[in-house]
Amino acid sequence: MxxxxxxxxxxxxxxxxxxxxxxxxxxxxxxxxxxxxxxxxxxxxxHRLIMEERLLERERMARDLHDTLLQKVHGTLFKLERLANARDLSEDHRRRVSEIEEHFRQIVIEGRDAICRLRGSASSKVDLDTQLDAIRSFASTADIATTYSVRVVGNPRPLRLEASEEAAAIVRESATNAFRHAKAKLVVVAVHYSDSFLSVSIADNGVGMPAGIVQGTEREGHWGIAGMRERAARLGGRLSIVSAVPHGTTVELRLPKEVAYPTRTF
Ligand SMILES: Nc1ncnc2c1ncn2[C@@H]1O[C@H](COP(=O)(O)OP(=O)(O)OP(=O)(O)O)[C@@H](O)[C@H]1O
Ligand SMILES: [Mg+2]
CATH class of the missing domain: 1.20.5 (Single alpha-helices involved in coiled-coils or other helix-helix interfaces)
Known part of the structure; x- marks a missing residue:
């Protein structure tokens, strides 16, 4: 066995x-x-890459909506408010202007809701020079009690398209903020073409920005400053806000030369 x-x-x-x-x-x-x-x-x-891409796309759409449509509607609303307060307007016309005003307010509310939904979950195609001119003509036609001026330091030179577009959007938002919130007498945009950087600043002598907002606590449902910060960061630049209540606000975008200027200019 x-x-x-x-x-x-x-x-x-x-x-x-x-x-x-x-x-x-x-x-x-x-x-x-x-x-x-x-x-x-x-x-x-x-999956992660697709989700990140989708989030960036939604943020871009929210920014575009804010910086184009909503801004324009604000501008129109501003003009209508001035018109409604004009002394020589008949009662009938005043009533009609107020109705249109109300209509535009609704557009603003709906636009904000759409932005909130998009952001529930990160450009305009105007270059810097065009934007500076557009603000000048807005400031003169909107009958606002704010003087607007542009200062250029250094030798003006061509900018990279993306830098120019993002700088334009930041100038537009900052100037609109100054006209809407600052009660400023003066808004000065300064463009500094340095060999090592580009700086674009928007300074007003108004009431100043609340400290919390300067430090980055965004107001719920208000995306202008958040959008400016995102634009600067996306380009590898820096956005600084200096404000002293009640001595005005300065918003500055600073871009390194590699980001600001086309390579061939060096
Ligand atoms: N230049 C300024 N002077 C004083 N306060 C300002 C200035 N710019 C912004 N603020 C304050 O900061 C807040 C946030 O600005 P932000 O641009 O983010 O939103 P908003 O202008 O209110 O709305 P929107 O989303 O249309 O831009 C404003 O509501 C206002 O109280
Ligand atoms: Mg704003």
Missing amino acids: LGSGIPRVRRMWNLDGWLTFFVPAMAAVVFVVLAYVLRRGVFKRL
Whole structure:
């Protein structure tokens, strides 16, 4: 009995048997597990990339909506408010202007809601020079009691398209803020073309910005400053806000030369 058991045990641990059956089987298991883990990793990364891309797209849409449509509506509302207060307006006309005003207010509310929804979850195509002119003509036609001026320091030179567009959007938002919130007598935009950087600042001598907002606590449902910060960061620039209540506010965008100017100008 004993003698016949020993060869059977030997056969069970036969090296050929291992090589033929168990090693390939183990290799297949390891391969399947590895393939599964790798596939999961790849899919996870892909999913994350798609989600990040979607978030950026939604933020861009929210910014565009704010910086184009909503800004223009604010400008129109501003003019209508002045018109409604004009002394020489008949009662009938005043009533009609107020109705249109109300209509525009609704557009603002709906626009803000749309922005909130988009942001629930990060450009305009106007360049800097065009924007500076547009603000000048707005300031003169809107009959606002604020003097607007532009100062240029250094030698003006061409800007990279993206830098020019983002700077334009920041100037527009800051100037609109100054006209709307600051009760300023003076708004000065200064563009400094330095060899090592571009700086665009918007200074007003108004009431000053609340400290919390300067430090980055955005007001719920108000996205102008948040959008300016995002624009600067996206380009690798810096946005600083200096404000002293009640001595006015200065918003400055500073871009390194590599971001601001086309390479061939060096
Ligand atoms: N130049 C300024 N002077 C004084 N206060 C300011 C100035 N700019 C902004 N603020 C204050 O900061 C707040 C936030 O500005 P922000 O541009 O983010 O939003 P908003 O102008 O109120 O709305 P919107 O989303 O249309 O831009 C304003 O509501 C205002 O109280
Ligand atoms: Mg604003």
